[in-house]
Amino acid sequence: MEEGIVIVGGGFGGLAAAKALDRAGVPYLLLDARNHHLFQPLLYQVATGFLEAPAIAYPLRPLLRKGRFLLARVEGVDLKGRRLLLEGGEALPYRHLIVATGSRPHDLGVLGVGEHALFLKTLEDALKIRNRLLKVLEEAAWGQKSLRFVVVGGGPTGVELSGALAEFLRYVLPRDFPEIPGTEVHLLEAGPRLLPAFRPGLSAYALKALSGLGVRVALQAQVDRVEKGGVVLKDGTFFPADLVLWAVGVRGNPLPGLPQDPRGRVPTDPYLRLPDHPEVYVVGDVNGLGLPGVAPVALQQGAWAAHNLLRTLKGEAPLPFRYRDRGQLAVIGRNKAVAELGRLAFAGFPAWLLWALVHVRELIGFRNRLLVLLSWALAYFFREPGVRVLWGRP
Amino acid sequence: MEEGIVIVGGGFGGLAAAKALDRAGVPYLLLDARNHHLFQPLLYQVATGFLEAPAIAYPLRPLLRKGRFLLARVEGVDLKGRRLLLEGGEALPYRHLIVATGSRPHDLGVLGVGEHALFLKTLEDALKIRNRLLKVLEEAAWGQKSLRFVVVGGGPTGVELSGALAEFLRYVLPRDFPEIPGTEVHLLEAGPRLLPAFRPGLSAYALKALSGLGVRVALQAQVDRVEKGGVVLKDGTFFPADLVLWAVGVRGNPLPGLPQDPRGRVPTDPYLRLPDHPEVYVVGDVNGLGLPGVAPVALQQGAWAAHNLLRTLKGEAPLPFRYRDRGQLAVIGRNKAVAELGRLAFAGFPAWLLWALVHVRELIGFRNRLLVLLSWALAYFFREPGVRVLWGRP
Structure with a gap:
């Protein structure tokens, strides 16, 4: 039919x-x-x-x-x-x-991305990252060794991911993995500033806020290839990494x-x-x-x-598409975000609150809104990412 | 060391x-x-x-x-x-x-269980069952055909599973899968009554409550083998099934x-x-x-x-183990459960409430208790199983 x-x-x-x-x-x-x-x-x-x-x-x-x-x-x-x-x-x-x-x-033509880096696009991708994160923490705890994470891409996804990763480690490490002597989160951005689609003032805020969370940001860091043990830049610099997250392209x-x-x-x-x-x-x-x-x-x-x-x-002529740009938001971490609404630009707690409200409002379904609000409230007050279940055969 | x-x-x-x-x-x-x-x-x-x-x-x-x-x-x-x-x-x-x-x-030596039936022991097993359930519903909706589910085992797990399955279908089918003309849930028990570890009166209650949910219970139904399309009993009866759940052994x-x-x-x-x-x-x-x-x-x-x-x-002698049996509970569905506490036996809403309280109390962690209570409240009032996400590549 x-x-x-x-x-x-x-x-x-x-x-x-x-x-x-x-x-x-x-x-x-x-x-x-x-x-x-x-x-x-x-x-x-x-x-x-x-x-x-x-x-x-x-x-x-x-x-x-x-x-x-x-x-x-x-x-x-x-x-x-x-x-x-x-x-x-x-x-x-x-x-x-x-x-x-x-x-x-997309790997943007960079060698080794498909083999040695993780993407974030589907639910399965997200669980794979969470699983790998929990797995390397377990291994590092047993071996009492330090860990390095590298996030590639200074757009909203890379900023959000590296910020959340830094908060995850800050909350979880002291209580659950005291054996791990130290961790580093590196964020690599090819261009001269983070969040290039935002105004320079907000980029500067994001850089400062991420640094405050302990993320080490490298600008003008163009990735040449990803290898088993880390990321090689075009200028030859090598970033050792136990986990590489590809948040660009x-x-x-x-x-x-x-x-x-x-x-x-x-x-x-x-x-x-x-x-x-x-x-x-x-x-x-x-x-x-x-x-x-x-x-x-x-x-x-x-x-x-x-x-x-x-x-x-109905026999009427179609109309040309016109995009109504209402602005943009990006979150860095707890109480930290940037917002650009028309001529208005602001950062910090008001931007974070706006970000949270917009996202809960846009979520579909009463149950999901409630679950997200509840999870956020618990994470906010108890400083604890609630979902730390490692799946499948370790 | x-x-x-x-x-x-x-x-x-x-x-x-x-x-x-x-x-x-x-x-x-x-x-x-x-x-x-x-x-x-x-x-x-x-x-x-x-x-x-x-x-x-x-x-x-x-x-x-x-x-x-x-x-x-x-x-x-x-x-x-x-x-x-x-x-x-x-x-x-x-x-x-x-x-x-x-x-x-354990397959109890029954042929075909490993290939054609699903177990329920790990989180991965549970997700596999949920995925298969959602998948056969999608296929049946597209083909506009009926579905049959068979649960093997009339102990607590089989009773709980067939009851929950019947409630799932009752809630979800009319709204989400109106194309499916009908579904049947069969529960096969090898012995003469359900919940053999409970008193006969509670077995009778479970039978009646399950029937009220639309579950068709077959007693004295000894499974000879499980095949691709269904379950064959020792007496030769064939139960066609789109999904076989093995809740015994x-x-x-x-x-x-x-x-x-x-x-x-x-x-x-x-x-x-x-x-x-x-x-x-x-x-x-x-x-x-x-x-x-x-x-x-x-x-x-x-x-x-x-x-x-x-x-x-400390150089002291060990003590022989003594089990303090506090009784047993089994749930059939919304407002329906059986309880046996010492000499006391009761069924229905009070048993269900006790079951819910005991389980929330025994759960570990404030977050999990809250999540379970919230999910139950939503399912109870909206008559909707909230988690219907089909994973992975369909």
Whole structure:
């Protein structure tokens, strides 16, 4: 059977499109290889034990009012035949398609990243990092040796991850691992300042706040390659590391069969459609209009694509996408964050409070909001990352 | 270096021994292949999505006051040489040893159990069951076909698991999987009644309560083999099943090198020691004195072994173990449980409330208690198992 409207991907973009269709009372089918929406902005807190994984994941089915859901991996799209190719060989014809397949980590061509560094993109990635972190701590405790962690990338993810890692170590080490003589967290940024998308004053604040947490920041530190025991910079400097976290570089994750630019993003017209296939919309991180790969862009594009689709169904002309930039936030640690809202820029506790409120508000589901608030309150008052369970066979 | 007192296993037995040594101010080393204590009595709620895994696991390190911890898998014991053989080839000499290695699932010699049924013993087992459950629901929804679940074993685990499964389906199906025409949950018990360790009146109550939840109970149903598509009874009856859960049969999990009986349990003297090696204590599920493999026995034996060890260190004679049976509880579902406390036997809401209180009280850690209470409250009032995240590559 042919499906009318098909959405591929249940992230911020796909879900925003689904909700717009729900509101219009128009049926659709949403496909995802996972059964849940993942709130990626808090993934680094799962990796560092401050949140349990289910707190930032919400099942997709109960979120779709007018839509049906299919758990399936889409292996490609046949644009001419207007059908999706599913894993297992099935084909699914569509009339209208919204592609919201997001992005995936990228090694930026640096040797050794895939083998010796860990990414942070999926729930499984976050648990893998947490497991490796707990494992190296156990080994270091038994051998009574020091540990070094290296985070690569001074953007929001790298700053959040290194800050959370430093707080994790500060809280957990004295009580649980007194045998470990010392730990170091290094943050390597290729450019001249942290958080390059923010104003220089906020970059300076982030640098100071991270240093206060004990993170050693190296600027202009361009990584040449990652090896088993550490990271080698282009200038030859070697950073020994027991764990390397790669928090820089993503590329679009387009469906095979779609045109793409060198960054893996799909070029669209201003209406978010493929120029030659106006029945196909592309939204979020995988859209090639050049906007940053952040949740607000995906949310707005998803809804916009759905509205344009609904307009064309009614015989109206689509409208060119216009991004409403409401500003940006990045968190460094307890009581420490930076905020940029239009002309307003501020840092410290007010920015941290705003960050916390925005993130709890954007989370999906009463239960998840409650769990996150509770976990944060406990971590805040007891200075303890609550989730320190090492999985699987050690 | 030689270790004075070594405890192998951080379950109920090992942890009770550790706490007794803590109280006496005597140092020890605790070894476990996992970094956490697992509260197994609530594992079936993780398997059915009512609790997240971290809520019933607590890291061992912060629990040990006078003890050190080593994350290691013990592959055997050399009784004559008084040393433990660790994975990787290392040997760890000891002066006194407390073995608390618990039990593991056992197929009871039934063909096909290992290949076609799922066990419930570890956190990974619970997540595997939850994943498989969510996966078969997705497949059935897409194919619009009915589903059958078979739980084997009418003891507490089988009763709890089939009851929770029935409640999961009752809550989740109408809202999330309206495409599925129907589901059946079958509980197979080889004997003439459910919960054979309880009084007949409570068995009858459990049967009635489970039936009220829609579970179809088959008594005198002896399983001959498990096949890909279902379970075959000794009398030839075939129960088709999309998922088979094996909730019957455990055997002791002794360290290689210890004497064991046919059920994998280690025979000890009344003081919980190996007859030929009084420096080795064996407690909990792996102890061969013939007591049931439940948490209260392990807790009491762990503490008792530690006290006997402390007595011998002081030159006093050890005391023979005496089990203080405080009664037993089993839960069937929301507001439904059975309780047997000495001469007192009751069922229904009071038993359920007692069960809930006892379990929250026995949980370790303020955070876990709060998480479990919160999850239960949400599930109770919203009739929704909160954790429905399908992991990994579908």
